[in-house]
Amino acid sequence: MSELPTTETVADTARAEAIELTGEDIILECRNLSVSFGMDRGVSRVLHDVDIDIRRGEILGIVGESGSGKSMFASALLNAVVDPGRTDGSVIYHQKEGEPVDVLGLEKGPLRSLRWADISMVFQGAMSSFNPTMDFREHFVETLEAHDYDVEKGLNRGEELLADLYLDPDRVLDSYPHELSGGMKQRALIALALVLEPEVLVMDEPTAALDLLMQRSIISLLSDLRDKYDLTMVFITHDLPLVTKLADRIGVLYAFEFAEIGDTAEMIRNPRHPYTRALLNSTPNLDAPLSEMRPIAGAAPDPVDVPAGCPYHERCPMATEECADVKPPMDSVSATHEVACHHWPDVDEEIPLSTEGER
Numbered sequence: 001m002s003e004l005p006t007t008e009t010v011a012d013t014a015r016a017e018a019i020e021l022t023g024e025d026i027i028l029e030c031r032n033l034s035v036s037f038g039m040d041r042g043v044s045r046v047l048h049d050v051d052i053d054i055r056r057g058e059i060l061g062i063v064g065e066s067g068s069g070k071s072m073f074a075s076a077l078l079n080a081v082v083d084p085g086r087t088d089g090s091v092i093y094h095q096k097e098g099e100p101v102d103v104l105g106l107e108k109g110p111l112r113s114l115r116w117a118d119i120s121m122v123f124q125g126a127m128s129s130f131n132p133t134m135d136f137r138e139h140f141v142e143t144l145e146a147h148d149y150d151v152e153k154g155l156n157r158g159e160e161l162l163a164d165l166y167l168d169p170d171r172v173l174d175s176y177p178h179e180l181s182g183g184m185k186q187r188a189l190i191a192l193a194l195v196l197e198p199e200v201l202v203m204d205e206p207t208a209a210l211d212l213l214m215q216r217s218i219i220s221l222l223s224d225l226r227d228k229y230d231l232t233m234v235f236i237t238h239d240l241p242l243v244t245k246l247a248d249r250i251g252v253l254y255a256f257e258f259a260e261i262g263d264t265a266e267m268i269r270n271p272r273h274p275y276t277r278a279l280l281n282s283t284p285n286l287d288a289p290l291s292e293m294r295p296i297a298g299a300a301p302d303p304v305d306v307p308a309g310c311p312y313h314e315r316c317p318m319a320t321e322e323c324a325d326v327k328p329p330m331d332s333v334s335a336t337h338e339v340a341c342h343h344w345p346d347v348d349e350e351i352p353l354s355t356e357g358e359r
């Protein structure tokens, strides 16, 4: 007699069917994901009805100018928005084995464990959060003990991760934070974030404080780590040239929502949103450092007062009355590329890419 299927096998079968149907294995499914803060002058909507599926094993780059909502998106993915922020919508985590997890509905305890053991995050500026009185071994042990993880096994994994990141494990574990350079500390932080074997690593500006050479070497190490440990990565940055070197797919955030999402090659060769074009045109070529990017004319919208219609219309050279009145829905450019713009088919003539020949 055949055994009854368990909930886990039912969930696994459902996942397998979904993969077969769509050809995609989704690990994080965000729907109407929004973050807001009540302010004296009104409600500040700092992430606005974001829909995105993050695929298992991909490196998703998120770019946008300062204040566009990148950090809010990262925090919302882990249900880690600071008080008194309010997160609405849903984030469903499809584990490799087991039932889907409603991340925004988790109680404190399971959420704490999910944040390290399933979806781990390297926060912006986290390098300065190391305790100066503890060496790195103590940092690893503290994290492992806090999550009831086998310390010896965890330290072995930590050593392997440090070596993967081209660090001398013994030297690093015996060092105090002030004894390591910025690049070494950032790599140690990435190793620490991966010590509990998460499936997803979310990184918010992980290389912003580092020099160009170190940035480039870290992104190449991240790509190796993804392959070795079957990780899914979300890499958040305002450095468009850098993210094109790492990401499989890029999402451009403008005014707290995605303006365009697509495979990296399509986003570079065939960007359809006027804002993505402005971003690309503001960099001399994709090998130039971020410091050579020119600012885009106009100011980013205030989250308390985002313009009606297309949020970019006030800065957009192609804007029409329709853009001021009607918010453009996400439209498919191809099976792997979508854009929120009323005029995307005409963007080639209106906003030529200035660096096309060099990309």
Ligand SMILES: Nc1ncnc2c1ncn2[C@@H]1O[C@H](COP(=O)(O)OP(=O)(O)OP(=O)(O)O)[C@@H](O)[C@H]1O
Binding pocket: 037, 044, 046, 064, 065, 066, 067, 068, 069, 070, 071, 072, 073, 082, 238, 303
């Ligand atoms: N604690 C908070 N309370 C209210 N508003 C906040 C808070 N933290 C951030 N914001 C606002 O949320 C919006 C989005 O901020 P976020 O930090 O996500 O932007 P970002 O794209 O990550 O920018 P940066 O590249 O500068 O880090 C901004 O307008 C910011 O001022």
